[in-house]
Every structure is written in structure tokens, then in C-alpha cells.
Amino acid sequence: MRVRYSFSSRMTGNIDNIKKQRPNFPKIVRNLVRVCDIVLEVLDARFIEKTRNAEIEKIAAARGKVVIYVINKIDLVNLNEKKKELHSLNLYPYVLVSCTKRIGGRALRERIKIEAKKYKTTRERVQVGIVGYPNTGKSSLINFLIGSKAAKTAQEAGFTRGLQKVKLTTGILLMDTPGVIPGKDYASTGERIARNAIVNARSYHNIRDPDMVVHQILQDYPGILEKFYNIEANADSEILLEQLGRKQCFLKKGGLVDTDRTARFIIKEWQEGKIKI
Secondary structure, eight states: OOOOOOOOOTTHHHHHHHHHHTTHHHHHHHHHHHHOSEEEEEEEGGGTGGGOOHHHHHHHHHTTOEEEEEEEOGGGSOHHHHHHHHHHHTOOSEEEOBTTTTBSHHHHHHHHHHHHGGGTTTOSSEEEEEEESTTSSHHHHHHHHHTSOOSOOOSSTTOOOSOEEEEEETTEEEEEOOOOOOGGGOOOSHHHHHHHHHTTSSOGGGOSOHHHHHHHHHHHSTTHHHHHHTOOOTTOHHHHHHHHHHHTTOBOGGGOBOHHHHHHHHHHHHHTTOSOO
């Protein structure tokens, strides 16, 4: 793929808005970890290690908080392989769930209640904070646990804008926060933005150079896109975008392929879990 230099974009305004909002997010999360008794860190089953937030885990550990790792979207992965990965990462305790397929809800409720019992003698109400990267499914998890649409959800990364509080039981309160990308991963470099998009931390329509994201997917997950779209691209994003754009009739005037639209189409399907890895 040729190296390109981009000086402007129709998406720049959205990205600037996200940057203006971002400084408030870490403060919200720090306050959440401070006041809650238990922390649920929601991780994407496809990208467990990449969606962990070491900053949050460190803050929780320093304050003696229990962290339960909630591995969401297990319907999109091979469970046996993921259990081996979790064992190698030594992530305990963890619970496997799928909000969309309604899997693991009972197991997670039981784990929360087990940990909550440790505070029953000193707390009238145990507070459970839910944290994680944007679009890992935090608000969907709340709705899954309580059985109703109490928390607002959307497929757009960073949809939740403030702290939401929902009662799980008489003695347990769930608290949701906006998705937070760790400071070290929020650099504005093309590669970092691409990696954030790959793990759904940046929505496909808010990415400045979507073709760079497609290029990164090809590098990180060889053969996956070519197999899914039945195109032999030899890991070349330009070939993939050209052929897929013509297949989908994503054309501009003069018969040229609209590579921006084609790249966003690929990223959208990737983020929605249609492309298995």
C-alpha cells in the first residue's frame, strides 16, 4: 500500500468533538472506581488483551477493588481457544457472556452476588461499576442483566456520555460509564487510530482514513478479508478495495471506485461481527 498524507476530512469535525469530550472521561471513571465496591471490566472476546484497560485495573488494584472480567461477544469466537487464552493471561475471575445471544447472564449475576456478600455487613447497598473500551457492550450488559432497556445503547463507539445508575437488586446498584480509551492508546497516529477502529473503539463513520484501517486488518489478520469477500488481494488493500468496490457497485463519476465508501463498508461489517476471525 502506498503511503498517503491527508490534510483534511469531512470526518474531522466529529473527531474534534470526541477530543473535546475526552478529558472528562478519565475523571468520571476514576470517580466511579473510587466509589464502587466491585468493578466489571467488559472485554471484547475477539480482542481480549487489546481491550483491557491497564490504567483502570491499576487504579482498582490500588484501592483494593475486586475486578470481574466480563468477556462479551463470545458468540463471535471459538470458546475453547478463548478459554486457553484466558488461562494464559491469568484473568480471574471471569465470566463468558453474549448480550445479543443472551448467554451467561445467570453466571454473571451469581458472580456479582458472591462478591457482593463480602460487603453486606458494611454496606446498605453494594455498588458495581462497569468500565471498558467504547463499544464493548457495557450498556447492553446492563440491559441484559436487569432484563429491560434501562441503559441507552447504540453501535456507535462512545455513545454513553455520562454516568448511568441502575438497580440490579434491592442491595446492588449498577453504574455505567462512557467507554474510555487509555491515554497510551489515544495517540492520533494513523496506526493507533486504525488499531482502535479494529477493536471497535472508534466507529467506522468517525475514522479519518478508513483505507488505513483496512490495510491494518490485512496485516494483523492475514487472509481473513480475502476469504470473507472471496477476493485474492495478496494482502494489498488497494487491490481489495478496488475489486470489492466494483462488486458492490460503490462507484463515483467516471466509473472510479469510491474507496472511502468501500473501506467504511468493510470496517462496518468487521465491527458488527459479520467477519469472523
